Amino acid sequence: xxxxxxxxxxxxxxxxxxxxxxxxxxxxxxxxxxxxxxxxxxxxxxxxxxxxxxxxxxxxxxxxxxxxxxxxxxxxxxxxxxxxxxxxxxxxxxxxxxxxxxxxxxxxxxxxxxxxxxxxxxxxxxxxxxxxxxxxxxxxxxxxxxxxxxxxxxxxxxxxxxxxxxxxxxxxxxxxxxxxxxxxxxxxxxxxxxxxxxxxxxxxxxxxxxxxxxxxxxxxxxxxxxxxxxxxxxxxxxxxxxxxxxxxxxxxxxxxxxxxxxxxxxxxxxxxxxxxxxxxxxxxxxxxxxxxxxxxxxxxxxxxxxxxxxxxxxxxxxxxxxxxxxxxxxxxxxxxxxxxxxxxxxxxxxxxxxxxxxxxxxxxxxxxxxxxxxxxxxxxxxxxxxxxxxxxxxxx
Numbered sequence: 494x495x496x497x498x499x500x501x502x503x504x505x506x507x508x509x510x511x512x513x514x515x516x517x518x519x520x521x522x523x524x525x526x527x528x529x530x531x532x533x534x535x536x537x538x539x540x541x542x543x544x545x546x547x548x549x550x551x552x553x554x555x556x557x558x559x560x561x562x563x564x565x566x567x568x569x570x571x572x573x574x575x576x577x578x579x580x581x582x583x584x585x586x587x588x589x590x591x592x593x594x595x596x597x598x599x600x601x602x603x604x605x606x607x608x609x610x611x612x613x614x615x616x617x618x619x620x621x622x623x624x625x626x627x628x629x630x631x632x633x634x635x636x637x638x639x640x641x642x643x644x645x646x647x648x649x650x651x652x653x654x655x656x657x658x659x660x661x662x663x664x665x666x667x668x669x670x671x672x673x674x675x676x677x678x679x680x681x682x683x684x685x686x687x688x689x690x691x692x693x694x695x696x697x698x699x700x701x702x703x704x705x706x707x708x709x710x711x712x713x714x715x716x717x718x719x720x721x722x723x724x725x726x727x728x729x730x731x732x733x734x735x736x737x738x739x740x741x742x743x744x745x746x747x748x749x750x751x752x753x754x755x756x757x758x759x760x761x762x763x764x765x766x767x768x769x770x771x772x773x774x775x776x777x778x779x780x781x782x783x784x785x786x787x788x789x790x791x792x793x794x795x796x797x798x799x800x801x802x803x804x805x806x807x808x809x810x811x812x813x814x815x816x817x818x819x820x821x822x823x824x825x826x827x828x829x830x831x832x833x834x835x836x837x838x839x840x841x842x843x844x845x846x847x848x849x850x851x852x853x854x855x856x857x858x859x860x861x862x863x864x865x866x867x868x869x870x871x872x873x874x875x876x877x878x879x880x881x882x883x884x885x886x887x888x889x
Contacts, residue, residue, distance in 0.1 A: 570877070572884045574839055575823070577869040582821055584814035584854055586753065590744025590793070592764075592805045594735030598710055602628060602725040604703045613732070615717050619708035625732060628725055630704035637697040644690040651683035712736040715803055740799055742773065742807045745788035750855075753813045754778055760793045765806040772796045775811065820861045822851070825874040827859075837878055839870040839886070846880035 606628040613625040658676040661668045716733035725731060742762060746754055756778060762771040777792035793809055801807075826836045834851055837844040849864030865871065872878065 569883055569885050571887045572839070572844070572878070573873045573887050575826075575871045575873050577820055577822075577865050577871055578867055579818040579820055582816050582819040582858075582860060583812050584852065584860065585856065586746065586750055586811045586813055587855070588744045588746060588791075588809050588811065590742045590791075590807050590809050592740045592799070592801045592803050592807060593743040593792075594712075594715065594803055595738040595741050596710070596736045597715065598712075598734045598736075599730035600625070600706060600709065600732040600734060601730050602703075602706060602727060604628060604633075604700070605724070605726045606630070606704065608719055608721050608723050608725050611717070611719055611721055613708075613714050613717070615714050617714045619710075619712060619714060619734065621708060621711050623708045624705055625708050625714070626706040626719060628704040628706070630701055633697070633701045633704060637694070637701050640690065640694040640697040644687065644694050647683070647687045647690040651680075651687045654680040654683035706731065708734060710734055710736050735803065739795065740801060740803060741776065742793040742795070742809055744791050744793065744807075744809055745783075745786065746791050746811075748782045748787045748789060750813075751782055751789040754789065754791055754811065759812045761810045761812075762793065762795060762799075763808045764801055765808070771799060773809075816860065820865050820867070821858045822849070822861050822865065822871055823858055823873050824856070825876065826871055827851075828875045828878075836865070837872040837875050837880070838865075839872060839884070842883050842885065844872055844878050844880065844882045844884050 608626060609629045610627040611625075612627075613619060613623075619625060654676070658673075658680045661673050661676045712734045714732055715735050717731070718729070718733075719725060719731040742760075754775060756775055758775045760773045760775060762773050763769070764771075773793040773795040775791060776794035777790075779790035782789050791811075793811075822836060828835045828837065828846070831848075833848050835846050835848045838847050839845075847864055847869075850862045851859040852862065853859065872884070878884070
């Protein structure tokens, strides 16, 4: 048996054929050799892998970035410095307020009823006592007529009593004393009744007048809250009037700064939507802080004529303090978490901690009262810096 795992042996060549002289040559018989094995097909060329190139490029870039960044090397932070010098400074409290009328008046009805007529609209000018609305008063008008009729009847009875008394007096001795006294008493009673009825008529007419609503002051109608046909009551304001005085600015100051506000302080006003400013002065400071809001009401009177609608937003910068020569520092120069406050000053290339005292105020710059001197090199932003750290100045 042939072992298929062993290589096949090459078959031996046949012996040569001898040919006699003169005999024809033997036929051409091919040699018995196994056929040559077929050549293996050539393999296709391998395609280049693009991800290998991308990986290589990423490695090169990462290596270059590390060499440039050098995270293992110590970084020296760059800082901006200010040279401390005295200058004229003002402490300003910036608040938002609104244009307001100096003496607004809310007009309410003193009786209830259906509104019959509204004479004035928002923006209309009114004079003192001018009619601005009317309430239906049919019932009260009837009461007036009834009181007037009662007064007429009483007046007639009074006239009769007076005539009767006068007649008895004229009769003299022909009339008994009792009859004369009765006539006199009847006349007095008639007089008293007429007075009572006249008072009732006056009261009815006064009540009737309440159904006509008049302007209590001269000014402008700011708000109208009523329309014909509505029911008016004594608790709802129907109109808000403002007098003809120039408008003011009303604002509220947080109680943390309430003690800094005083009458006469200068203020710079800017109406919303305008770039121009107006000068004003604090004209009113409320005597108490509102316990509900924790704010102090302040009014500012413009020094020039301020033409603006009531309710317009105004930015007010109240100057609470002026100093001709003061030292200041940006708020960012204060180190975080230090008590007392501290800043960093530049000593050569080292940031040195310096304790200071400042006037804490809601502003970008703070007045420094202690700890800095003219000529000190102050690091303007202490964020992320510590005492004794090496720094370099920007631009050097």
